[in-house]
Amino acid sequence: MxxxxxxxxxxxxxxxxxxxxxxxxxxxxxxxxxxxxxIQSSSEMKIEGTESQKVLDMLAEELPAAAGGQASVAFTAPAGERLDTPERTALILKAINDVYNMEYIINPAELAAQAAAAAGQATGANPSAATGQTDAAGQAAAGGQSATADPSAATGQTDAAGQAVASGQSATADPSAATGQAAATAQAAPYGPLLADGVPVPGVMLSADGSIALFQFQFTVQQTSLPSSVPDNIINTVTEVEQAGSGITAIPSDSLKSIxxxxxxxxxxxxxxxxxxxxxxxxxxxxxxxxxxxxxxxxxxxxxxxxxxxxxxxxxxxxxxxxxxxxxxxxxxxxxxxxxxxxxxxxxxxxxxxxxxxxxxxxxxxxxxxxxxxxxxxxxxxxxxxxxxxxxxxxxxxxxxxxxxxxxxxxxxxxxxxxxxxxxxxxxxxxxxxxxxxxxxxxxxxxxxxxxxxxxxxxxxxxxxxxxxxxxxxxxLGIPSGASANLDTPARQSYDIISKGFGEGFNGPLLLVAQPNNPADKISMQTLGKLVQELQMHDNVTLVSPMGVNATGDIAIISLIPKTGPTDTATRDLVQDLRDPASGLASGNDVKLGVTGFTAINxxxxxxxxxxxxxxxxxxxxxxxxxxxxxxxxxxxxxxxxxxxxxxxxxxxxxxxxxxxxxxxxxxxxxxxxxxxxxxxxxxxxxxxxxxxxxxxxxxxxxxxxxxxxxxxxxxxxxxxxxxxxxxxxxxxxxxxxxxxxxxxxxxxxxxxxxxxxxxxxxxxxxxxxxxxxxxxxxxxxxxxxxxxxxxxxxxxxxxxxxxxxxxxxxxxxxxxx
Structure with missing residues (x-):
């Protein structure tokens, strides 16, 4: 040598x-x-072979819209003031509509229209089924997320996948099965929908004191596949509410941050x-x-x-x-x-x-x-x-x-x-x-x-x-979240504001996928409603909302918000409980549960x-x-x-x-x-x-x-x-x-x-x-x-x-x- x-x-x-x-x-x-x-790079940290990645890959194949990435924007009012004044609501509504009209963003209004058109075509064959589908889609669009009867419960979901599932995919959606549970949850929750002229603003929740509004939406693809201009355009659009005299502050979530x-x-x-x-x-x-x-x-x-x-x-x-x-x-x-x-x-x-x-x-x-x-x-x-x-x-x-x-x-x-x-x-x-x-x-x-x-x-x-x-x-070990970001960063401010207005768990939602143990079986709305009620009874669960069933009836999507944050040990224990076949949650309903989402992946x-x-x-x-x-x-x-x-x-x-x-x-x-x-x-x-x-x-x-x-x-x-x-x-x-x-x-x-x-x-x-x-x-x-x-x-x-x-x-x- x-x-x-x-x-x-x-x-x-x-x-x-x-x-x-x-x-x-x-x-x-x-x-x-x-x-x-x-130059191309991404923030993706894909872990092949894990349970959460398998579920995400399955969704990407069966229900692509349900596998898209999520993001949120928190709007705040000055101390002691509310956001639901006519002037401020109008500014927020305009910003949200502009975001929904962007490419790569799921627009619940468009999905509702598509579902209504599909329902019209199906009227001759089965009027009652078509009517149920249309109603479910309309509620999903109005509430912003899921096919539940109560918009206030629907607006609470981080995953907008339900917009696609309930309105664009499901032919069997019957919202009545989960209505009681959703309504009960809505009554207990210290938040509700942001209303514009008496109509819920799609995808937006308002805190109990009216000082914080949370706008949650979903992309049609994973964030790693988004052009870099999309997050920038979203941030520029939502910050337009910060007009002179409005008093509104827009704080994008950590998922919209630059590399x-x-x-x-x-x-x-x-x-x-x-x-x-x-x-x-x-x-x-x-x-x-x-x-x-x-x-x-x-x-x-x-x-x-x-x-x-x-x-x-x-x-x-x-x-x-x-x-x-x-x-x-x-x-x-x-x-x-x-x-x-x-x-x-x-x-x-x-x-x-x-x-x-x-x-x-x-x-x-x-x-x-x-x-x-x-x-x-x-x-x-x-x-x-x-x-x-x-x-x-x-x-x-x-x-x-x-x-x-x-x-x-x-x-x-x-x-x-x-x-x-x-x-x-x-x-x-x-x-x-x-x-x-x-x-x-x-x-x-x-x-x-x-x-x-x-x-x-x-x-x-x-x-x-x-x-x-x-x-x-x-x-x-984990992935550093907004909870550990510096106090002066948008990521930390977004995390703290969401935690204050709605609970820490809203920073780390979980996406559940239920499938029958027997591939020949279907998931009925009654089964889905019972499963949702049992999930809601878990000690570490804040909110559970059914997001619909796919057209073939063998995949149900559920959004679950924990009480604890994404990096807490209790959240990890919750994920393990949900996946455990012996926990009774899945076995009692003859289904198998998969858990995914950013928190589960981490x-x-x-x-x-x-x-x-x-x-x-x-x-x-x-x-x-x-x-x-x-x-x-x-x-x-x-x-x-x-x-x-x-x-x-x-x-x-x-x-x-x-x-x-x-x-x-x-x-x-x-x-x-x-x-x-x-x-x-x-x-x-x-x-x-x-x-x-x-x-x-x-x-x-x-x-x-x-x-x-x-x-x-x-x-x-x-x-x-x-x-x-x-x-x-x-x-x-x-x-x-x-x-x-x-x-x-x-x-x-x-x-x-x-x-x-x-x-x-x-x-x-x-x-x-x-x-x-x-x-x-x-x-x-x-x-x-x-x-x-x-x-x-x-x-x-x-x-x-x-x-x-x-x-x-x-x-x-x-x-x-x-």
Whole structure:
């Protein structure tokens, strides 16, 4: 490996324009594809194989309108005033009609007209059935949602699917079956319909004090399939009610928010990285090269992902994650190689060209295997079988791969253009003094201290990280909702206003699908009414409304509003009760119940990810242990590296739980309210942290291995290797932490949590585990740390990561090349 990379580095250094031209062409192709295909992304987090997704897929096939996405807008009046004045009602009604007239929005008035026309055609065949269908459709249109006799109950539903089901699909709808239940619910509910000239405004509820109106509507497709202009047009339309003097405020729901974006705070991390590079490498030229390669790597990988986004569905967070990882590893890998080249120039008086080639042969080998470990950790997510998570992992892995290739090809080409200027004359003249100083500098003293007080350090680190990991036992997973958004955001304002006026459960409605246990049976209106009444008796149910039966009579749609919010444990328990065949709700009516909707999907996602987590950990640990075994040719070092990582990742999740779930130091990190952690964050962060942790393991311990291979023994090899690598590992750790920390203050809650976990995970692993615990443990084992059974030594290929064979070959060819 080292010999191949040495030749590659020599070729790139001597013929830089060949390599530069190749990468410029690749960037041009990516730019051209991006221009042709455009940028497409979505907020979809589809979890294949879960109960909620199966129900949603079935609805998409059988009743497409019932599977569309939902959204809402809350209208508020000034304190002590009402919205149902003629002037304000007229403004709200106009805005709602304008929304209903938009493309991709279900319009209940149009559905009612279609149902009336269908009823007219059926009059000759069965007048009574036609009349019942028309009445049901009219009530659904007037009430805004379901085919119930009482509009006040109908207006309470978040899912407008009933508009399509009752008015456009059902030929058997008989509202009388559920009338009593709906009326009773309406009497008990502290809200009713917003009336305009005595007629209910479709899809709008009014709170008991008249200060809050909730407009709920449904799209004809999922939000992920909507053009980006549709949510913007809706927001612009409903905010027109905020006319001078009206006093009305329109607050769109979180489902109408824009996609997460990268803001100015992320640029701070790049600035800090530039400063650290300058301090570490000592010149603007040397510091600029890692930044150039990292930015180019991010541009190619993220641009390429966007260029293919019309073919491969990509989540909104995917490119942001690729930027995070690409910047961090791109800078670190190039820094490691440039630092090794400068050290060879200054310490061994080699020419810049020879030093660059040798740096690629030695440090480049470590970069290659470090990158391979990160890629393995990311690709391990593919076994989980979740589409959007697999895409995120692949895009991030490609970003790492491209940055590794850039570090091994473009970087030596850039070094060839820079030539001897990589080290200034001032740096060369001060080298001897700096070397002597380094031998008695902080890193040398720190290494000796960790070796001397190794047992105390091990005990303190284990106790400290173990204490930090305690909150993990209380970690709750979910999707951050409006309940945990900042107080000044529309998402939080919408959540709080809906909760105040109608109850917290209206922020997380559930969509129930009832089907006969016997496929030959039908669901009668009597069965549906009885089922609705039994559901309404559940302790954690606020409102249940039947939304109709399809034309064939074998699928019934029911909307259910819990009392608790979408991320509450009680809501999760309710979903489990509804699905449980033994609960009596379904079995007593000879039907099977399916539960879907955004809330149910999030609950299922958290459950599936929790189940997949141990399998994922096992896969990446086994594969990475094999890589580390090949790199270090040691049994103890890979095991020690893995144990250290487990300590750091547990402490990381403990801190993340304390901050983002419990709300500790929330004002310091720029958020107002704690909530459940992002459901896929543990798997995502574990994969990334494991890969990056092994980066530092490779960088640091390969220097110790190199010192051991070249004749140093015992603690001397530990201290010497630490001296050689600690400066660059320290710089790399600071850069990583800075880049990831920039995302902590991003506007999106999901990005905040990921940025925090990665930043503090690297902080713990790089500075506490690798630079403190590792030398202490290595000192305990001494030379035995490099023990490898003879039979295994014969089986394993010698990858020569330290470049021992390369140096021997160069000596054999005529001594040290200058």
């Amino acid at each position: 080292s010999t191949f990379l040495y030749r590659l580095g020599k070729s790139a250094y001597s013929k830089p324009w060949y390599f530069l031209t190749a990468w410029i062409l690749i960037l041009g192709v990516v730019g051209a594809l991006l221009g042709v295909n455009g 997460p974006s990268i803001g100015s705070t992320e640029a701070v991390g790049v600035v800090v990285a530039a400063i650290v590079l300058f301090i570490t490498l000592g010149s603007v030229v040397a510091a600029g090269l890692p930044l150039i390669t990292a930015l180019l790597g991010v541009g190619i990988s993220v641009g390429g992902a966007f260029a293919l986004s019309s073919i491969i569905q990509m989540n909104d967070i995917t490119p942001i994650l690729a930027v995070m990882i690409g910047l961090a590893v791109g800078i670190d890998y190039s820094l490691f190689i440039v630092n090794r080249q400068r050290r060879l120039i200054l310490d061994e008086k080699l020419s810049a060209g020879e030093a660059a080639s040798r740096a690629l042969g030695t440090a480049g080998s470590a970069v290659f295997f470090a990158g391979l470990t990160v890629i393995i950790a990311l690709c391990g997510m593919l076994v989980i079988g979740i589409g959007f998570l697999s895409t995120m992992a692949l895009v991030a892995a490609v970003s790492v791969l491209i940055n590794v290739l850039l570090a091994l090809t473009l970087l030596p080409a850039l070094l060839g253009l820079v030539g001897e200027r990589i080290c200034t004359a001032k740096a060369r003249s001060k080298n001897v003094a700096s070397v002597n100083k380094a031998r008695h500098g902080f890193s040398h003293r720190w290494a000796n201290a960790t070796v001397k007080y190794r047992w105390i350090i091990i005990i303190l680190v284990v106790l400290g990280l173990g204490t930090a990991a305690i909150p993990v036992t209380k970690m709750e 609950i299922d996602m958290s459950s599936k990810l929790s189940d997949a987590f141990p399998i994922y950990i096992g896969i990446i640990v086994i594969l990475s242990l094999i890589i580390l075994l090949l790199v270090f040719r040691s049994v103890i070092v890979p095991i020690k590296a893995t144990v250290g990582f487990i300590l750091s990742v547990l402490a990381t999740f403990g801190l993340t739980t304390a901050v983002y779930q419990w709300g500790w130091l929330h004002s310091l990190f720029g958020f107002d309210t704690g909530g459940p952690l992002l459901s896929f964050m543990p798997i995502l962060v574990t994969g990334i942290l494991y890969g990056l942790a092994m980066d530092y393991q490779v960088f640091l311990v390969s220097s110790m291995r190199e010192a051991y291979v070249h004749g140093r023994r015992g603690n001397d090899s530990v201290v010497h290797g630490y001296d050689l690598a600690s400066r660059v590992v320290l710089a790399a750790g600071i850069i990583m932490v800075s880049v990831f920390a920039g995302f902590i203050f991003a506007p999106d809650a999901m990005i905040k949590q990921i940025g925090f976990a990665l930043a503090f995970g690297i902080l713990i692993d790089a500075f506490i585990i690798r630079m403190t615990l590792v030398p202490a443990v290595m000192a305990i084992f001494g030379d035995k740390a490099w023990w490898l059974p003879k039979w295994l030594d014969r089986l394993l290929p010698n990858l020569d990561v330290e470049g021992d064979k390369l140096i021997a070959k160069l000596h054999a060819e005529g001594g040290e090349k200058k």
